[in-house]
Amino acid sequence: MSHAILRYRPKGAPPEWEAVADGVRMLVATVADHVPYPLTTVLRVVAMLAVNAERAGVPRDPAVWLEQPTITRYVLTDTGLKGGTSQTYSALLSRVREALVWVERGEPARPHLRADRSRAEPYSTSDLTRLDVWASNLPPVPTGRGNARAMLALGGGCGLFPAEMLAVRGTDVHVLPSDAVVVRVPGTNRLVVCRSLWEQALAELARRAGPRYLYAPDRQVERPKNAISNWVARNRPGDPKVPVPDMRRLRATWIVSLLRDHVPTDLIAKAAGLKSAAALAPYLAWVPEISREAAVRLLRGWA
Template identity: 35%
Template sequence: MALPPAGAAQPYTASEITSLRGWANGQNTAFRADTAQVLITLGLGAGLAALEIAGVRVGDITLDDEGVLIRVTGKRARTVPVLSQWESLLSAIKATDAPADRFLLMPNRTGSYPNIINGFIARSAGTQLQPQTQRMRATWIVTHLAAGTPVGPLLRAAGVDSLEAFTRFVPYLPALSDVDSRRALRLQTR
């Protein structure tokens, strides 16, 4: 008998995302605010997991006429288009003369270490909502599923092999009216 899918991290609500932006902007130094903004941009805008966020470098950003792409290296290597509302910070970073091998998250470091993100968050300023990478990734996935992003490209961008990885997010999708459900299943547009 197959095991049921693992519980999904709950996606952030729109008001929680606003709170996360406030958390990022409210850090006690410009360096920490920049790092916090990179963290939520890569989590909410590209759906990256913690280790992936920690590994992104300036050279992994590509800008073109279609927007911003992030190259993810490692076990789930892929290229991820960034949600348009999260592109501006990455575009600004790419426009600088920063070396291609410079990390985006905490750029002065020379290597990566386990729990870099948890350590950063634990030392962060503010008492409001703090980011969790699993919830940011869940938010990105649910955003795409709710928008009707084709599953083939979404599977590739998420770095997963099967639709089964998304079944745990179904409870978080907005309900459609009977009319909208029927139209969608008929492939009828409004």
Template identity: 30%
Template structure:
């Protein structure tokens, strides 16, 4: 009998006060290049849940607004998809897109190695009261936001480029729980009338 390979677990999401701290941190960077990198990482990670390898592929010109008024990020590569940007981060991501139409939002990297994004991240000045900025945790924070907002699972998986719900299950402990009466009522009201023929 073969032993199943262990599954990778999702990076823990950031708490709201940590997210607020990172946004303040981005504004306080000592150089314009570092501010751009910090805001680019935060806008694309918190607003669109980009995977680490996708941050250097998204230029400002790629970001568009649909006729319905939703700002979207098109992702190519192994998991092609179109991601609607959370409204809270749309102004930030549109500002970056307007300033840098032909370059990655996080800034250009001339490093040919695989750790190009990490090298950009290493230049960001992070205060001691915050953990190091991690793109995987930014993505987890975005996923948790969608789950907490009751976005349907198929839409979350499509926007996130997920093939299974395993990572989403890892986020369940971070979701708020209802008290027993609220939970019973919510489940009971999920269907109030049985289906009828001819309808």
């Protein structure tokens, strides 16, 4: 273990530091050679995660510190983290978790290709309102108003990918006794519950479509090339205040709305068809910081 790790102590170390110090040092020593971040940064972030976990009563175990719920609690409750920083810290801790698993198996860490981790910007509430008005003013035909409604309901309400939206038929949509509307995503084992804002529109689209597709119901090809982009180009809003409808932005809006409502990240990831909750980290840039009062309520639980 390097002297830098042995000597490490966070600035203004809180009282909880001594309880977690040995675990932090051992964890960082184990993964330091397998994560692409400066040693001092890894030490600082892991230390803050461990202190946060100690305050929350999480077991004093590095493997538990690196579980996704513990990481998510940390980035949501640390009031010192801003949007971009929380995203970076989430990504770093995900890499630390992955490196620990691989080292414990006695295998070398997997190589990672650099990729663009940017995500489409979600729509604001006013943007969604304008898009809803735009959709309502389109011709009342399936390939006019119907297509727009399908995009909003399946993108903004269910977070589907464009190809998934094209594959959904009316028979894939079901209304539960609770009035919740769910979609069985074709080609997957996912069952997505539509957000309440769009559930009535989705149920009505499904009723009208029956066994046909919700988007462009009368087409014969399941996933025609450029079916969405060509339609948007022909029907894009004329008012510059109305944003152009975009399935990527609608999906981002759906994910961010769930994060803002504090839906468990593992549940969001499963519904979104993501491999793990770590993939949600980039979207935290659009999630407001939680208030201290709300943090206390969430961490305390029912009394």
